Amino acid sequence: MPQNNQVLEKREGYRQVFYAAAMVDLAPQLNWEGEQEAYSGESKNTALLYEYWLFFELRKIISSIDNCQCVQASEKPFINTDNGLTISLSEGQTSCQAFLLPDLGTRVNLYYNRTFSREEFSNTKYVGSYSRPFRPDYTLEVYPSDYLKPEDAVREGAVSYIHFDAKYRITDLRFFIGPDENEMTEEQIKEEVENDKQDSVTNTYKRGDLLKMHTYNDAIRRTVGSYVLYPGDFDSKTKNYRLFEEVLPGVGAFAIKPSIQADSENALKDFIYEIIEARSRKYSRLNRMLSYSNLVLGEPAISMLDKRTTGKEKDNKNIHSDLCVIGYLRPDYYELLSREDLLSEGRTFVFYYYAIKGESVYSHHEDIGKAKYIRFYQNDINATGRYEIEPLKGIIKSSELVSKKQLDDLLTENGSNDGKERSADFYYVLKVEIVSCAEPKISCNNSDLNGVNGNDTFSPHSPKVVNEDWF
Template sequence: MKNLAGFIYHYNSLSLKLFPAGMHNEIDWNNIAFSDGNFDFYLLRDSGASEKSYVEYSTDSDYNINPLRLKETVRYKCQISDSDNPDKKENYKLHFKNESNKFLKTEKDDEKSIVFQFINYLGKSELCFESDNKPLSLSFEVVPDKISYESDYVNLTQAIAEECSALLLEYSSPTSLTFSQDAEKQQKTALEQFIFLRQFCYADNIESLFASIKSNPDRILIEEDEFKPFGQGAPSKRFFTNPLSYGRNWNDSSSGFYLPFEIAVTHKCESLDTPANRFLKFALNVFLEICENIITYVNEPNSFYVAEAGEIKTRIENILQDSFFDDVQELTLIPVNNQVLEKREGYSQIFNAFSMVDLALQLDWKGKEEIYSGESKNTALLYEYWLFFELRKIISKIDGCLPVLQNGEDAFIKENDGLTISLCQDKKSVQHFETENQKIDLYYNRTFSHKNFEKSKYEGSYSRPFRPDYTVAIYPKTYADEDKAVEDGAVSYIHFDAKYRLEDLSQFINKEESEAEINKEISEEKGESVMNTYRRGDLLKMHTYNDAIRRTVGSYVLYPGSDNKDGKRFSVYEEILPGVGAFAIRPSDVTKRELNAGEKAVQDFIKEIVAFNANPASRNARADYFDRMIAETPSENRPVDSDSKKTDSNLYMLGFIRNEYYDWLKNEHLVPSSAEDSNFLRLENGIYFYYHAIRDGYVYPLHKDIARAKYFLASRTDFGIHKKISEYVIEPWTAEIASTELVSSETLASRLQEMKDKTGKGYEPKEAFKAQFYYLVRLKNIQTADISSSEIKVIDSGNLAISPYSPKIVKVEK
C-alpha cells in the first residue's frame, strides 16, 4: 500500500507508535488504513503528496522475510505508552538487540522514546522493551527503498551458486564422483546449504516435482525367474546351465528319466531401481539431513530457519515414505553425466538443487560467512560478490580471452587440496586473463594509496587511499606482469563500483535539473541525510577515481536496475575513454544461460575498452604519450636521479653541445680531446649538459624515452642544420647520466659556475641565455670512446621530428 507511513503495535496495555522522525503531524492518526493482528497502520495525511511508503507490511513472502519492513537510511522515532499507567515514569528499556551494530545510529529522546536509523545495513533487527520486567521485542526487516529485496536475494543466491558450480566444472569435470559424507563439514556449512535448499523447496515446489517424476519415472526392463509347474512356461536359460538349482521336486518318470515338478520360468518386468532413482533417494536423504542439522545446531529456539527446516523436513519425509522407493537400492556412485538427471522434468531440478547444496562441501569460500551467517540478509554484499563473478564471466567470454589460474596470495581461485575462492569483503582478490596481445587483471577491493603514489610515477592515489569495488587493469602482453607494466606507465585502469541501493538513472543523473534542484542536491550531499548512498554523489565519486588514481581512464557505477540498454556514459572526448557512467545489471533467469540486456551491455563495453586501449591513434593514447613524458621529466622542485628511475643500458642520449661551451670544456681539459686521451680532469661532481625546456611560453617536446637513457653521447654538429644522424660528428667520449633537473636560466648560470677551472672560475657564457627554463643534465664517469655515426641506430621514426635541438635517443651498435 502506497503512502504507508506509520503504525501502532499493541501489546496488552502497551502501545508502540513508530513513524519517520519529524513527520508525526503529516500522518493521519485518526483513520486506520488497515489492521493485522496487533498492528494498526496509518497513511500520510496528504495521500497525493508522495507515493513513497516509509513502512511496508506483507504476509505474502515465502522467503523468510519478516512481514514488517522498515526502510534503510530513514530516521524513525518510536514512542511507547501504557494505557493502564499513563503517568508511569519508569524506563521501558527501549533498545535494539543489535545496538552495537556499527550501521545503526540511535538517540534516546527520553525514557519513553528512541530515534534510530540504519545505514548500509539490510536484514533482520529487533526493537526490545519490557513490560512488568518481562522482556519483549518487535521484529522487523530492514530493506532498501524501491528495490525488490526478496526476489533479489533469491536470484543473487541462485546466480552465485550457478557460477560456483560452473567453476567446479571449469577446473575439473569428472564423468562421475565418488561421494562420502563429512558430518563435521556439513554442520559448519548447514546454514548456507539450507538457504539454497529453502529457496528450491519454495520456488520449485518439491511435492510437484516428485509428482512429475512419478508420472514419467526412469525405468529399466529386467528379467526375473519364478518357479512354475513343468510345462507351463519356457524354462529359464539358467535351468540348462544349472538344472539342480532351477528345478524342484525331481521325480523318476515312467521312461526312466528324472524330471522336475517345478522349473524356473523367465518373465520380463519394469523396475525403478535405476541410477537416476537411486540418486533421487540419496539427494532427498541429504536434504533431510540438512534440515535436521539446522534444527540441531541453530541455537535459537524462535528462529525462522528452525521453523522452516521443520516444515521442509516433514515434506521430504512424506516423499521418502512413498512406495516409489520400496525397491530402490542405495547409491554408491553419483552419475554426473546421466541424461535423465540432466534433462528429464523433476529429476533435473532436484539434481541442480543437490549441486547447489553440495557446493559448500566442495568449494572453500572464506567470504561466504558474511552473507550466509545468522538471519540477516546482506543483499548489498551478495550483489557485490555476484558482480565479481559476473565480470569474470563477461571478460572470459570475450573472443580469445582466457582466464589464467594462479596460486598467488591474492588469486581469486586457488587450486590446493581443492578449489578455494578468496573473495572476501575488505580483502584484495584478482583474476588474471590473457588475450592475443594484452593481459587483463580483474581486481576486487584493490586499494590505491598515497604510499604507492610516492613510490611510483604510475601508481596510487595522490591524496587519500581509494578502494574501488572492482578494477580492470589492461596492459600489453609483452610485460611479464602488471608490476613491470606499471614501471613503464603502460597500464590503464577502469574502475567499477557496486551500488545496490541505486535503482534507476534518474537517481544517478538528471539532465533536466533546475539550478534550484542542483543547489538543493549539493546541500544535501554536505549533510548526513544522503550518506553517499544515492544519486549524484555516486557520479562524483567516479570523477574522484578518475582524478585521484593514477592511470585511471574510466570509472562506472553498476546498479541493479532494469532500464539498461547501453548504459549511461559521459566521455571527455568523443571517444569511449576517458569517462564516467553507469550500467544497470542484475541476475536474470540463470537457467537460460544467455546474457541479459544489462550483462550484454557491460560485456560490449569491456570489449570496446580492450580494443580501444590497443589503439595508438586515439586522443586518449596521444594524451597519455605526453602525460607520460611529463611524468618522466623533472620539475623545478624535483630533480630526477638516475638511481631512482628505471633506465635502459642500451639507450643513449645524443646531445648537441654549442661551440662556445664545448670549447671551454676542452680548454679546461674537462673532457677527452681524443679517444686516446686519458689525462683529462675528472671533476668530483661531473660536468653539465643543458638544453631548452621552455622559451617564450613554448614548451619543447621531448622523445618519449628520454628519461630511460642511461648514457650520454656528445656532438658539435648543429642539429638544426643537419637533419640526418649519419651526418653527425660524435665526440670521443661517453658518460653516465647521473641526474636531470628543470632549472631557470639564473639557476643554470649558477650551476655552470660550480665547474671550476684552474683559476677557480666556472663557465660564463658570452651572451645571455635565450630560454627562460632549461633541462640540466649532470654527467659522471666520463670515459673515452671511439664511436662513429654509422654505429648509431635511431630507435623510432619520430626521433628527428621532435624539436631539432632536443636530444635524440639512440642505440649504439658495435
C-alpha cells in the first residue's frame, strides 16, 4: 500500500478508509496484557473496561494541559515501545505515565493500581499507609519539577497524592452521598448496623464509597484528596467536599462516561488543573500546612523511656530543651515597648518576624519551635559587624502563624501597635514574658553567632538559635 500517497492521506472518503485500514493493521501489533481479562470469550467485563477507559481519559486530560510533556516514567511505564507497542495496563499491576508541566514547575505521575503498603517511619521518608495496604484505581503523584525522581521529593516532604476510584455500579450521585447530607437515613443506619454484624471487609453499600475516600485521605500518607469517578449523567452543580476553602484536601465524585465525554472531560480537566495549580502555590494553606507538618516530622521524637517524668516536665526537657532564640528588635519598636513598660520583669509582649511575603516563604532555623528562652539585640549588625545582646531575657509562652491583619490586632491588644503598614503577608508571632532584666550584656562578632548551631545560611536579622551554654 502506498503509505505516502496524497490521495489516501487527504482526499475525502479515501482518507477515512485509509485511517480505518491503518487502525486495523495496528491492532494485531498491539501487545496489551489486560485485553484477555476484559475481552475473554463472548462476555465483556464492562466494569473493568470502564476502569481501563478512565485511565486513558485521565491520561488525555493531563496531556491536554498547556505545554504538558509526556516523559519516561521511572516506574513500570504505561506504554513501552522497546519491542513493538506494548501497553502494560492490567488489573492488579502497577503501571505509570509521567508528565512534566513546565509552566507550573511541576511533575505528575499518573499511576494505575499503585499499592500503598504499610511502612514504618524512616527519617523523613513518610510514605505508604500507616495501617493496612490500600490500592486506589488511579493516583496522581504531584511534586516540584526540581526533583528528577519522586523518591527525592518524598525525602524532602514535597510529594502530594490525589486518588481516584472507578465505581461502575454508581449511576446517580444521590446513591453516593445519600438524599440528605446532614443526617443519616434509617436505611443507611440499618445498612451500617448489618455491616457491623457481618464484620464485612468491604462495604457494598454505595455510600461506603464516600467513606472509602475519607479512608484514603486519612490512611495514605501525603494524600490531599480522593474522588470517585462514576458513569452517571453530567451535572454542572456536582458538589465536592473540602476540608477548608481551598480546593484541597477533599473528597467528592465526578460523573464521566463516553456519551457525555466532552462536558465531563472539561469539568474534570478544570478540577485536576486546579489541584495541580493549588499544589504549586508556595503560600497556599495546603503548602503551609504540609511545610509545618514536615517541620514537626523532622524533629526528634519525645523520649518515652523515662516514665517517672511528668508530661509537663517531659515537654520542657525534650521539646524546649536548653535552646535560646536570639531575636532582633527594631530600635523604634524597642523604644515603643520600653515606653509602654512592656520590657519590665513579669510583663508580656509580642515578638514577630517574617513568614511569607508575596511568593517568598522565609526559611528559619529548624529548632526555633523548640526553644524555651529568648534574648534580644537592636543594633544594625550589618553596619557594626557585631551583636550587642541586651540584658533582657524572656520565656517563650506560645508561638503561632498569623496574617498581617491578625498581627495588627495582637499588637493593638498588647498596647504596642506603632500603626505602620506591614510589608509581609504572614508573620510568626512569639508571645514573650520577660523573666530577667539583669542578664550579662554580651558583645560578639557576627561570626561568633552566625557560625554556630546551623545559623550560617539565614538572613542577617532572622532569629538565631543557640544553646544556653553559648552565653
